[in-house]
Amino acid sequence: MRIGVDIGRVVRGRGGVSSYTRELIRAxxxxxxxxxxxxxxxxxxxxRRRRLEDEVGPLxxxxxxxxxxxxxxxxxxxxxxxxxxxxxxxxxxxxxxxxDLTVLSHPECHTLxxxxxxxxSVAEALVGGATMIAVSEATRREALRLLxxxxxxxEVLPPILSPIFAAYGDGEVDERVARSxxxxxxxxxxxxxxxxxxxxxxxxxxxxxxxxxxxxxxxxVVVAADGWLQNEVRRRLDAMSREHSVVRVxxxxxxDLAALYRRARVFVFPSLAEGFGLPVAEAMACGAPVVTSNTxxxxxxxxxxxxxxxxxxxxxxxxxxxxxxxxQALRQGLRDRGFERARSFTRDExxxxxLAIYQRVxxxxx
Amino acid sequence: xxxxxxxxxxxxxxTVGGGIARRVLRxxxxxxxxxxxxxxxxxxxxxxxxASLTGEALLQHLEGLRRVAGGGEV
Numbered sequence: 438m439r440i441g442v443d444i445g446r447v448v449r450g451r452g453g454v455s456s457y458t459r460e461l462i463r464a465x466x467x468x469x470x471x472x473x474x475x476x477x478x479x480x481x482x483x484x485r486r487r488r489l490e491d492e493v494g495p496l497x498x499x500x501x502x503x504x505x506x507x508x509x510x511x512x513x514x515x516x517x518x519x520x521x522x523x524x525x526x527x528x529x530x531x532x533x534x535x536x537d538l539t540v541l542s543h544p545e546c547h548t549l550x551x552x553x554x555x556x557x558s559v560a561e562a563l564v565g566g567a568t569m570i571a572v573s574e575a576t577r578r579e580a581l582r583l584l585x586x587x588x589x590x591x592e593v594l595p596p597i598l599s600p601i602f603a604a605y606g607d608g609e610v611d612e613r614v615a616r617s618x619x620x621x622x623x624x625x626x627x628x629x630x631x632x633x634x635x636x637x638x639x640x641x642x643x644x645x646x647x648x649x650x651x652x653x654x655x656x657x658v659v660v661a662a663d664g665w666l667q668n669e670v671r672r673r674l675d676a677m678s679r680e681h682s683v684v685r686v687x688x689x690x691x692x693d694l695a696a697l698y699r700r701a702r703v704f705v706f707p708s709l710a711e712g713f714g715l716p717v718a719e720a721m722a723c724g725a726p727v728v729t730s731n732t733x734x735x736x737x738x739x740x741x742x743x744x745x746x747x748x749x750x751x752x753x754x755x756x757x758x759x760x761x762x763x764x765q766a767l768r769q770g771l772r773d774r775g776f777e778r779a780r781s782f783t784r785d786e787x788x789x790x791x792l793a794i795y796q797r798v799x800x801x802x803x
Numbered sequence: 804x805x806x807x808x809x810x811x812x813x814x815x816x817x818t819v820g821g822g823i824a825r826r827v828l829r830x831x832x833x834x835x836x837x838x839x840x841x842x843x844x845x846x847x848x849x850x851x852x853x854a855s856l857t858g859e860a861l862l863q864h865l866e867g868l869r870r871v872a873g874g875g876e877v
Binding site for chain 2 (some may be wrong): 541550556561586
């Protein structure tokens with residue numbers, strides 16, 4: 438089968454969609470996959486192979502790249518759109534990944550441009566007869582509720598977790614990574630871009646509510662690239678970063694991020710709404726005890742391996758962080774269950790399901 | 804001195820004007836994209852490619868967003 442994939446988000450940008458696409462390509466590059474894969478950048482020129490290999494590792498000869506021309510696209514049996522963008526011309530069949538529908542459920546958390554691009558792409562996908570893949574059952578339910586999709590028109594397939602997020606690592610290297618970012622001893626870690634949906638403002642409020650002794654004993658480390666509509670929170674975070682107990686890191690390579698997850702005493706992710714919530718799975722895979730929200734897909738991703746809180750209640754977030762910081766048995770329990778849960782998102786678990794969907798959608802193309 | 808002042812005023816006007824023009828053009832582009840999507844959905848409902856309930860829901864979202872994009876509300 439000849440399958441096209443849009444990898445524009447791997448070439449540009451970070452975040453969940455970019456990680457999803459990168460791991461998709463890495464999985465499809467494995468020796469156990471025989472399909473011919475053609476990589477496109479729908480918003481740019483032909484992707485450069487070396488640039489891609491820097492991102493995802495060596496690519497076998499059956500993976501090529503091409504410009505998104507009508508001829509190239511019509512030559513495909515299947516096109517997978519993993520980044521909310523449909524190709525202008527048609528492959529025989531299309532698959533469209535729905536990462537979340539928060540542009541509809543939480544429009545106030547998005548810029549107008551983001552809302553237009555996402556909604557128009559979803560509409561184009563449905564008009565083009567694409568098979569929809571939701572990254573969680575919660576996202577699938579949102580699609581049924583907000584778009585009145587027939588239940589059989591949307592499948593659930595979680596993202597593949599990068600193998601770099603693993604509990605084993607070199608302790609000394611991990612410590613060096615932490616120290617190079619101004620992180621001393623024990624810390625609470627948060628990973629999110631600065632956008633309203635990620636709720637970093639309430640996390641900072643919760644941190645202020647922590648007992649003084651805990652704030653002195655532990656740091657709050659926020660790995661947060663600049664996003665949108667969050668000038669006030671950004672100013673507050675930067676102001677708090679000038680104090681000893683809060684550290685802001687704008688961006689980290691995945692390997693360094695894994696090091697910080699491994700060393701974290703607690704990982705907190707109080708998002709208002711997620712389609713999946715990749716950082717929760719990453720933290721669990723690295724052995725960090727997780728505190729996350731009781732909304733959207735997060736209880737499903739955590740599946741009993743995290744302390745769940747109301748993300749709109751800073752008191753509740755603070756209480757949960759305190760409990761996990763102070764209770765060793767609770768931390769160990771969360772860690773053990775988290776490891777188990779994270780195994781559900783490995784390549785071995787997800788790839789066969791993805792290939793089965795490709796096969797079915799392409800109508801039995803070899 | 805006078806010439807310098809005029810040049811500065813002109814530069815300010817051009818910068819502000821350019822910003823406004825870019826914003827207006829961007830919004831027009833968004834409105835056009837939403838209109839195209841609406842037409843596509845309506846056609847797909849008409850020939851049965853999309854279930855009518857899904858089409859109605861999509862059209863409602865698209866139309867609402869087009870109004871926001873066209874009306875200047877962010």
